[in-house]
Amino acid sequence: EGGEEKIHGLTHTEISNLRATSLKARDFAYCPYSLFRVGAALLIRSSNPGIFDHIIRGANVENASYPVGTCAERVAMGHAIASGYRKADFKAIGVATDQLDFCSPCGMCRQFLREFLDLDTPIFMFNREGEYEVKTMGQLLPLSFGPEALPPREMLEGQRK
Amino acid sequence: EGGEEKIHGLTHTEISNLRATSLKARDFAYCPYSLFRVGAALLIRSSNPGIFDHIIRGANVENASYPVGTCAERVAMGHAIASGYRKADFKAIGVATDQLDFCSPCGMCRQFLREFLDLDTPIFMFNREGEYEVKTMGQLLPLSFGPEALPPREMLEGQRK
Amino acid sequence: EGGEEKIHGLTHTEISNLRATSLKARDFAYCPYSLFRVGAALLIRSSNPGIFDHIIRGANVENASYPVGTCAERVAMGHAIASGYRKADFKAIGVATDQLDFCSPCGMCRQFLREFLDLDTPIFMFNREGEYEVKTMGQLLPLSFGPEALPPREMLEGQRK
Amino acid sequence: EGGEEKIHGLTHTEISNLRATSLKARDFAYCPYSLFRVGAALLIRSSNPGIFDHIIRGANVENASYPVGTCAERVAMGHAIASGYRKADFKAIGVATDQLDFCSPCGMCRQFLREFLDLDTPIFMFNREGEYEVKTMGQLLPLSFGPEALPPREMLEGQRK
Ligand SMILES: [Zn+2]
Ligand SMILES: [Zn+2]
Ligand SMILES: [Zn+2]
Ligand SMILES: [Zn+2]
Numbered sequence: 162e163g164g165e166e167k168i169h170g171l172t173h174t175e176i177s178n179l180r181a182t183s184l185k186a187r188d189f190a191y192c193p194y195s196l197f198r199v200g201a202a203l204l205i206r207s208s209n210p211g212i213f214d215h216i217i218r219g220a221n222v223e224n225a226s227y228p229v230g231t232c233a234e235r236v237a238m239g240h241a242i243a244s245g246y247r248k249a250d251f252k253a254i255g256v257a258t259d260q261l262d263f264c265s266p267c268g269m270c271r272q273f274l275r276e277f278l279d280l281d282t283p284i285f286m287f288n289r290e291g292e293y294e295v296k297t298m299g300q301l302l303p304l305s306f307g308p309e310a311l312p313p314r315e316m317l318e319g320q321r322k
Numbered sequence: 323e324g325g326e327e328k329i330h331g332l333t334h335t336e337i338s339n340l341r342a343t344s345l346k347a348r349d350f351a352y353c354p355y356s357l358f359r360v361g362a363a364l365l366i367r368s369s370n371p372g373i374f375d376h377i378i379r380g381a382n383v384e385n386a387s388y389p390v391g392t393c394a395e396r397v398a399m400g401h402a403i404a405s406g407y408r409k410a411d412f413k414a415i416g417v418a419t420d421q422l423d424f425c426s427p428c429g430m431c432r433q434f435l436r437e438f439l440d441l442d443t444p445i446f447m448f449n450r451e452g453e454y455e456v457k458t459m460g461q462l463l464p465l466s467f468g469p470e471a472l473p474p475r476e477m478l479e480g481q482r483k
Numbered sequence: 484e485g486g487e488e489k490i491h492g493l494t495h496t497e498i499s500n501l502r503a504t505s506l507k508a509r510d511f512a513y514c515p516y517s518l519f520r521v522g523a524a525l526l527i528r529s530s531n532p533g534i535f536d537h538i539i540r541g542a543n544v545e546n547a548s549y550p551v552g553t554c555a556e557r558v559a560m561g562h563a564i565a566s567g568y569r570k571a572d573f574k575a576i577g578v579a580t581d582q583l584d585f586c587s588p589c590g591m592c593r594q595f596l597r598e599f600l601d602l603d604t605p606i607f608m609f610n611r612e613g614e615y616e617v618k619t620m621g622q623l624l625p626l627s628f629g630p631e632a633l634p635p636r637e638m639l640e641g642q643r644k
Numbered sequence: 645e646g647g648e649e650k651i652h653g654l655t656h657t658e659i660s661n662l663r664a665t666s667l668k669a670r671d672f673a674y675c676p677y678s679l680f681r682v683g684a685a686l687l688i689r690s691s692n693p694g695i696f697d698h699i700i701r702g703a704n705v706e707n708a709s710y711p712v713g714t715c716a717e718r719v720a721m722g723h724a725i726a727s728g729y730r731k732a733d734f735k736a737i738g739v740a741t742d743q744l745d746f747c748s749p750c751g752m753c754r755q756f757l758r759e760f761l762d763l764d765t766p767i768f769m770f771n772r773e774g775e776y777e778v779k780t781m782g783q784l785l786p787l788s789f790g791p792e793a794l795p796p797r798e799m800l801e802g803q804r805k
Contacts, residue, residue: 196478222722225589231550231722232550239705247674259481269551296464301464306427347565350567352564355633391711400562403511404544428711586793589755628751640679642679
């Protein structure tokens with residue numbers, strides 16, 4: 162190990178990969194309505210530390226009916242889940258736009274991610290220069306409503322009577 | 323005025339009305355899939371302080387295709403917008419469930435509300451006993467992505483070239 | 484009856500009301516991102532034929548995060564459900580835009596409406612001149628996936644084992 | 645070619661691949677709330693007919709806040725778009741459930757797919773036995789609202805004045 166400094170558990174190399182993939186992912190955005198490109202990258206926790214980490218990318222996919230479109234973060238996470246990854250498999254997520262300001266995931270994406278990320282998982286928000294601001298899942302969605310908030314179905318059925 | 327104590331700008335009477343309407347609104351929930359009833363109430367800022375405040379209620383409306391359903395908070399706010407209310411017209415929102423725990427709005431609703439609520443607008447989360455926890459819009463969706471975050475379209479079009 | 488001609492079960496007066504309310508509802512649209520105003524009107528079946536029909540309106544409500552916004556048809560139906568109306572209470576729905584072409588509900592709205600409308604309920608699509616094209620729920624969402632398509636939960640739990 | 649019979653432009657081998665991938669994709673569904681597993685498979689048009697077709701799979705990804713989840717078809721298409729595929733690259737889509745009945749895509753997915761599929765692209769609905777019913781995009785979303793329905797922005801801005 163030798164004491165490389167880590168940020169939210171990530172090495173500088175991992176952050177570089179996350180940055181590069183997030184920025185690159187913007188090229189795949191389909192956003193003819195907003196013209197607002199967003200790229201995302203999901204860093205998968207490797208079971209083998211010697212192996213280069215797997216990164217899954219996403220981009221926003223808009224629709225003529227605006228509410229039907231989806232965001233970069235959800236495209237990346239949907240791909241990951243359909244690939245068999247589950248809670249505890251995610252080390253970090255990155256999001257990048259074409260702006261100088263740091264742009265955070267929308268509330269819908271925060272809720273979607275909350276189902277699978279630990280509360281201390283870092284969310285890196287990259288601006289177009291590759292600079293970032295970073296917050297944890299729990300910081301971006303405080304007092305959140307996750308899987309464990311739903312009471313067991315038997316209890317709900319009991320309340321109905 | 324005579325110094326009635328207020329909580330986030332609301333009088334005890336206003337909070338009582340918000341509580342009663344939020345709890346009552348649960349009766350209108352259509353939730354055959356989750357069995358999880360949610361009621362919401364939106365307190366409209368009265369232009370005439372002598373007039374009893376207007377409250378708009380909402381309830382969750384589920385769908386056989388789960389992602390197509392909507393939440394109580396968005397039903398209430400949709401109704402309000404279609405009634406002509408706009409940003410600055412909202413004094414508070416309340417949410418109520420059948421649980422003993424305080425249940426917060428999901429991330430999607432926080433984002434939907436963010437478009438119209440000021441960051442210091444209170445969100446009252448009522449449990450089934452009518453007890454509440456209260457947070458502001460800004461506390462529930464920190465670093466949020468609101469209307470002002472989108473750059474002017476001309477700038478986006480310029481970036482395309 | 485006296486033989487007034489009806490279109491999909493609606494009298495000319497009812498269609499006129501549906502048209503006027505759908506067109507008027509556009510004024511309440513919040514659509515700073517698409518600039519595409521949509522109005523909707525839901526004609527409630529009156530239990531008392533002598534009484535003027537109740538009409539509930541809706542308008543599109545957009546969001547800085549495009550997928551978080553909602554459509555006019557869902558705003559109207561959400562309001563109706565939260566008002567206590569249920570399946571069998573809806574006689575027709577109307578949708579209006581600022582275009583000369585007739586504009587149909589998006590697929591998400593068709594699915595949302597499907598939960599509450601009978602398959603033969605008419606959907607009136609008004610252009611800006613008030614002319615219309617009309618189709619039934621079943622015509623706009625053929626082979627649809629409604630509440631009855633989900634197997635009983637016990638069966639699903641059985642399949643899991 | 646030698647006259648192999650095709651169904652909606654697909655060979656028997658292609659349909660077999662679509663079936664196998666759609667059925668297999670169900671294993672990756674995250675559906676703790678509905679218990680209703682759905683798999684999807686998107687057949688990419690190969691630019692090289694000698695090369696085995698590329699297939700992208702998807703599965704439903706649910707959320708504690710039901711409306712925030714997404715469907716198998718949208719996960720598959722989101723992945724495809726973020727991989728760089730665009731309109732005209734899709735030869736067919738398949739959907740599979742654990743039911744004996746043929747289950748169609750929900751209206752929201754039909755709208756999402758409509759942005760990228762030609763109207764005559766086939767949608768194969770597989771039951772748990774691998775038998776199928778097939779309809780085209782245009783048949784499942786008649787009178788649809790696609791990218792070409794939105795007027796040029798300049799026209800919309802003009803209407804505002
Ligand atoms: Zn988002
Ligand atoms: Zn919600
Ligand atoms: Zn719609
Ligand atoms: Zn769907």
